[in-house]
Amino acid sequence: MSTVRISTPRLFFRAVSGKLKSLRSGLTEPLRPMRLRAGRPGAFHxxxxxxxxxxxxxxxxxxxxxxxxxxxxxxxxxxxxxxxxxxxxxxxxxxxxxxxxxxxxxxxxxxxxxxxxxxxxxxxxxxxxxxxxxxxxxxxxxxxxxxxxxxxxxxxxxxxxxxxxxxxxxxxxxxxxxxxxxxxxxxxxxYKPLPSSFLKLQAAATLTLFGARLTEKSDGYLARGLDWLDDEIEKQILPDGGHISRNPETTLNCLDVLLTLDLLLADRGVEGSRTLSRAIDRMVPMVAFFCHGDGALACFQGGGPNDANRISTILQAAPGEAKPFAYGHHTKYQRLAAGQTILILDGGTTPPVGYDTEAHLAPLALEISTDLGRLLVNCGWNESQALGWRRPIRSSAAHSTLTLDSSSPGQLLPKNWMSKYWGEAVLKEAGPVKAQHKEQEAGIWVESTHSGYVPSTGLAHRRRLFMSTDGMDIRGEDSLYVPLGHSPLSREERPFDIRFHFHPDVRVSLSQDQSSALIVHKGQAGWRFRTDGGPLTLEDSVYLGEGHKPVKCQQLVISGRALSDNDGEGRTNRVRWSFRRLENRH
Structure with missing residues (x-):
């Protein structure tokens, strides 16, 4: 009998770790200090x-x-x-x-x-x-x-x-x-009661910068701030340069703060710590890794595209070369880049407790961009959007991935007293997730799996991807199977949908046989989408990566019914699909 992993330890850890108060979401009500004498410092450096x-x-x-x-x-x-x-x-x-x-x-x-x-x-x-x-x-x-x-x-x-x-x-x-x-x-x-987060990292950097600005006695602001900052860098910045939340935008924000501080300290003639400089060196290629063809970020785990000009300015000011790599060993993202095509896959699971209040429940979601900009997207996010959309876009259905049984492979805390204390945290993680990356003469291959649906359905999701060396041929295979060592939970059929959300600049026309579609990108480049699954339908979607209101766009949906006792090789449980770029019409 397979073991069902329950989510209670995630909440138990929150309670016993003494972080209850600091993990509250939203704005807290600060206590007015009993004594807070400002003093009048001299001119700043x-x-x-x-x-x-x-x-x-x-x-x-x-x-x-x-x-x-x-x-x-x-x-x-x-x-x-x-x-x-x-x-x-x-x-x-x-x-x-x-x-x-x-x-x-x-x-x-x-x-x-x-x-x-x-x-x-x-x-x-x-x-x-x-x-x-x-x-x-x-x-x-x-x-x-x-x-x-x-x-x-x-x-x-x-x-x-x-x-x-x-x-x-x-x-x-x-x-x-x-x-x-x-x-x-x-x-x-x-400072100390703050939860470990981007806010705490920025607070430590702020205190450090203030200490460097003071021309009189610094009261330990500089030294203590650097110590606190080093502690937060060690906690939050992963060895591959990503932020522990797995949020690309948070990674960018951390790099912005750390790089700005480092350059200001250098201008002041103050040497920052080795931890600070090494973190910057790691983060520069990681931010480049997350960039699409339009120069902005991929939309995963609560992050939005951000401004391409801001990203370019930060990367140009940073030391070293902003050269992206193919696989984030710790953030668990995959990047397939060939010709003028970039595909980014989320090959990781829910971030640790305390960093999961914006996490998405959509493992193996992907985005694709070309020289013309974004082609395939997730529903995205940016901070100008209405907060009422924040929770819905965290579901698997808001991403270009597979959804089984009309539910996400994971669960958020319900909107009740629990979420008031712990924030919009994850109750049950969407994973575990595994991925392998191979590059050969024919192109780039990625095989990834996640077990987020195993406790509820007994089925795991496998996604295989291939991109040709010219970037004009992308093939995928999604399958649902009973993992080795597990027994089927039932013999009933499970409905599933594989969604492909397109950017608002893309127009999609479905063929009459519902097995293919013509995709036109900004009225210039065409792609042909094909699948051996189905039926294939064209539905409305929304994109929240730009502006302050959702923008209407389109999505292709492949629907099917998977057997609960299958190895993933039968036609019921395996769907193949492809994107192939057509010759330019101009």
Whole structure:
């Protein structure tokens, strides 16, 4: 009799590890410190960021007084103050008070109208910071939450020179420094209870950078911050350079923070740790590994595409060569690249407890891109989307993979008291998963399996992939089988669907015999999809990787009914399919 693995240990570990409070999702309510004397530090050291990126259009909107986020907007005019108006939502308020838009505002000039417009952006930013200090500098229960305070302090410290320190001798500059000191002391007080996450890594980097900025006694901020940062790097950054959450976007965000800090420390003449520099060296090729043909990231495990310009800027500023490899030994992703075609496969399982609050239940999901951009996608995600979509897009049906019994191979915590304490965590993992990668003269082969459905159905899922050396021929085989050493749980048939979600730039036409389809990419390149399974249907889908609303797109679905006692070689339990690129029509 096969052993059924239950999920209780995941929750038991949470309880006994003492992490209950720190694993809560959303914004917590910080306790006001009993004593928090700010002091008035002297002028900070001048340290200039090694690179800069931002959306100039967003920056120009902010300069004119329009603060737009996630489809919501507040217009206060070019001289107005957004800090005293009603906010459209909690998420909007968190974005506004975190100051993550600073990069966008400061991207205005000098390429546009030269120094005049650049100076206007800096003056506008100083005014916004000073007005924020007037209203919230002493204390506020909402925007002093560490999830908002940490990025705010990070961006203030990164851009302190020359933007926020250009009038260092003035009373306003002295007040800014005092309020920064006050917030930093609060962050240091509340650092240790933070759960190990990107937020904690950013908090450690922020405290480190603050210590390097101080010209007077640092009170241990620099040394202690570096120690804390090294601890988080050891916990979070895997040996292959990926983040332990297996989220490509989180990997990029960590590289951005670590590289920015390292360059600022070098500008200050302070040597960072070997742990920091080695992590950067590992992460650069890992970020390149996750990039599609359009220069943006693959959408897996809660991450979105992000901005290609930001990614390119970070990789160009990093040391060494941003050369992707074929297989992430620790993140467990597979990359098949030939000609102008890139295929990325998720060959891993649910990340560890505490890093799974955004994890997807879709092992063996894949994405494909070409020289024209994204072809095959998962439903994707970006932080501008409505939070109501966050949970649905974590299911297997929202990915280009197989779904058995109309359910995902894993389970999220139900929406009840448990999720209030543990967050949107995973109750039952989607795995285990195994994968093998081979490169031969004919092309690239990957064979992968996962056992996420074995406890409930007795069947494992195997996905075999092949890509030709020119990247114009992609073949796949999906099968459902009873693993060795296991007995069938029943003899009934199990319905399954194999989904292929296409990017909104792709148009699909189904053939009359429902065994093939014509795929047109941006009206230029054509692909022919064929399968020996079926029926093959064309259905609607949505893509959330861009904008603040889901974009309608299409998906091909191969449906069938698998026998529960099969070895995966029969026609009922095995489906073969292929993508072949057609000659250009132009």
């Amino acid at each position: 001048v340290m200039t960021p090694g690179y800069h990126y931002g959306d100039k259009k967003i920056g120009q909107d902010i300069l004119s007084g329009q603060f737009n986020y996630s489809g919501q907007s507040v217009d206060v005019g070019s001289q107005g103050d957004p800090w005293t108006v009603n906010m459209p939502s909690v998420s909007y308020a968190a974005w506004l008070h975190s100051f993550t838009w600073m990069n966008d505002l400061l991207s205005v000039g000098p390429k546009a109208k030269g120094k005049v417009e650049e100076k206007a952006a800096a003056i506008r930013l100083r005014g916004l910071v000073d007005n924020w200090i007037t209203h919230y500098g002493q204390w506020n229960n909402f925007n002093w939450d560490t999830a908002i305070l940490t990025p705010r302090l990070w961006y203030w410290m990164v851009h302190w020179s020359p933007v926020l320190s250009s009038d260092n001798a003035s009373a306003k500059a002295a007040t800014r420094r005092a309020i920064v000191m006050r917030q930093m002391k609060y962050l240091r007080q509340h």
